Amino acid sequence: MTNHNLIIRNNLQQTYSDVYTPEVLSALAALAHFNKDIKEAMAARMERRKQRQQNKKRITFLDPESTIPRTSITVKDARVGNFEGSLIPPDLQRQWIQGTGPAAKPNAPLESSIRNVAYALLSGADGWMFDGEDALGQTNAMSLDNQRNLKLAIGKDPVFMQAAEKVAGEMNRWSMDFFGRNIISDWQQQLNFTTKIFRARGLHLDDRHIRDANGVAMAASLVDMILYVVNNYQQLQQANSSIVLYLPKIQTAGEAALWNDMLSALEMHLGLSVGTIKVYVLVEQLEATYQLMEIRAALGKHFVGYNTGRWDYINSVSDAMAWDKTFINPNIEAITMTYGYMRNYEDRVRRAVNTPDKHGHFALWQGGMEPNIPVGSQAGVSASMQKAVAGAEREQREGASGKWVAHWKMVHIVRPVWEKIGEVNGLGRKFPPLTYTQQDADGLIQLEEAPGTIRGARNLLSVALQYGNAFGQGMQAAALKPADFFGNDDILYLMEDMATGEIRLSILWEWLHKEARLTEDDPETGVKAGDVFSQELYTRLMQEEYEKLLKAGNKDVHDDSKRTTLPIARQIANTYVLHETKPPWFIDLLNINLNNMNADVAAQRIKLYIDTLQSKGSRITENLDFVV
Structure with a gap:
């Protein structure tokens, strides 16, 4: 069906009229021109990749005299913090544990699917990144189920509240068995504890259900941003909650500036002041690590922090070095956050967020993912949980304001690491300023002896x-x-x-x-x-x-x-x-x-x-x- 010069697949505009509202369609039409910009940015990304492979070329730091595309900020100004950043809003100040996961299940009725959101918001996590990207299945209309469930939960619709009451009982039965105590005392009050965050899909992906007026698939990043923000911004603001997105797979400061323009355009369309929408950036791409201050500067008033996303990052290093016959990763189990290039990557992220902007504002560093789930034999769970806690303790010592967990059962196991220390966040911890030497560049692709079996x-x-x-x-x-x-x-x-x-x-x-x-x-x-x-x-x-x-x-x-x-x-x-x-x-x-x-x-x-x-x-x- 065509509306506002958009083409929506099959009868989805009718069956998801609560998601594709007139306000959403209006915003999609107003921002549809960015689709061309995104496609051009992705073509440029592929061309850079091709040139690296053909010319056997490493990624390098930017020329300090150059200007970040789509901005008037020079690279040298960005590096020393000569740009306007963001204050961290109150509900993002303490993010000891952020859970991650989708807000929908595949092939499940609404009453079952929406339970995902209930587990998340009752988990005791400081924030929950509801995923529209790497953890959300995309079969059928799952991306729309995800958006619908979030809208119902944020609006505290009766269908969500009924599910949450049942889920709270189930979570307490598990915690009584595992911890010998309840983790939820007042389930309705608990629902207000967790900051709601949404991860949009990256610039490299297309939406499955919308094409623009020319029949070109709409960029998923643009669709996800608009659907989540337009459907929820008023409810979030009424609850004194921030509107927060995670932005994945950014490779360059120019791509970050494109995101910034999209965010600002949406804010203007909705009558919000620029900088109302806050974003974390997942540092998942090797190229981005050569441009951390530049990316932060490009996102300006929107930017609140970085996350060190281990798995995507390892893949991006492998991809960037595919031409180099001498660059061979070991067994995946050996590539921890303390391994060669990973250690150097983490160090650059923490130094970047602890560089003040021109108003003295720092940014947050959210540590990496804990993939363990406490389900198995007593010995297996005990050993794995000790490992999870040790990993969290290391990140806290290194300066992270918090970390991610992939399952709600891990929240109360890992959160005490930060609770014990009691620091609200790691803002302004003292680390040496970033440098841009050949040694720094080499460190970002540093291999170490490790098994390959x-x-x-x-x-x-x-x-x-x-x-x-x-x-x-x-x-x-x-x-x-x-x-x-x-x-x-x-x-x-x-x-x-x-x-x-x-x-x-x-x-x-x-x-x-x-x-x-x-x-x-x-x-x-x-x-x-x-x-x-x-x-x-x-x-x-x-x-x-x-x-x-x-x-x-x-x-x-x-x-x-x-x-x-x-x-x-x-x-x-x-x-x-x-x-x-x-x-x-x-x-x-x-x-x-x-x-x-x-x-x-x-x-x-x-x-x-x-x-x-x-x-x-x-x-x-x-x-x-x-x-x-």
Whole structure:
């Protein structure tokens, strides 16, 4: 259906009239011109990537005399804080623990789907990032279910309040069993505790349901920002709550400036003062780490903080260094936040937020994700929780104002780390100012000795396959572990999302195409330390790990997926890993196969994607089932 020069797929404008309100459609039409800017920015991003690969070129710091695109701020001014930033609003001052997860479930009625929001807002987390991106399934109309559920919850609709009352009882029964105490005393009051935050999709993704007047798919970032803000800003303001977004996958200060223009345009359209909408930026891309102060300056009054998003970041480093045969990551388990380039990345983030702007304002640093879930054997849970707490203690010591958890059950396990210290946040902690030397640049791609093993390869393959399968089933975040540990309750499931699936395939691509040498003997395969990770070895491991998933019980691999989405997940993994040129995004191959259960159709779409990438240097990001 066409409205305000927009084309909305099927009858979604009617069935989601509470989401696609007249106010939302008006804002989409008013800001639709940004769609062209976003597409141009993404074409420029692909061109930079191509030039790096062809010319075997590393990412470098910007010229200090240059001006940040779309702004009048010079790079040298940005670096010394000569720009106008933001005060941190009261409800973001203390964010010891932020939970993350979607506000909707796949193929679930409203009363069940909205329970996700209830768990989040009753969890005791200081903030909850409701995800429209890496953890939100995109099958059918899930992105709209997500928006609907948030609107109902923020408006305290009766359907949400009824769900919340039931969920509070269930959460207390779990906590009584786990902690020996209730975690919720007054559930209605508890609903007001957590700051509501929304993560929009990145500039690189297209919305599945809206095209602009020219039939071009609307950028998902633009759609997500408008739907969330327009539908909820009045309710949030009436409750004295901030309007807060997380912005993912930003690579450059120019892209941040584009976001800033979009935010300001939306504020003007709604009659809000510029800077009303606050944003955190996920530092998930290597290029962004070379431009941290510049990104902060470009977002100006909107910017409140950075988050160190580990998994996407590892993948971006792998992608930026795909041309360098000597750059080979080890087993994923070895790449912790204290590993080589990760340690240097974290250090630059904390130094950037603790550089004052021209009014003396600092910004927040929200630490990384805790993927553990306290479900398993007593020994397994105990060991994993100790590890989770130790990780939180390290981040707190390093200066983080708080961290993320991937499950509500982790909130009361990790939050006491900050509670004990009692500091509201880490604003203004003293760290050396950022420098921009060759040594700094080298540190951001610093490798260290670490194992690369057959066990590591099996883990990479098994979880990547399971992740692709879960995505096809509508679960973009899923509790997973390698197939060899199914049935072993001492090894816990971890919450995995798009980024964790992608980095596994990235590392396998590196090992294969850069001829990584394995570091340990493996009696089962006959591999010796020093042997090269060959295509023959990859093919064998793929076959063995795939067979394990076919034989797994329904609990670990849904039986109905074994003949539908799992074979497609294998096709995608093989295409990604075996292709000579590293594909730019794993999610592209998954997205073009959403709602498709036919392996032959999947093969055609995957071939179309790869052919387009090779012949035109461009990605396919639109919904192939949305034909105008």
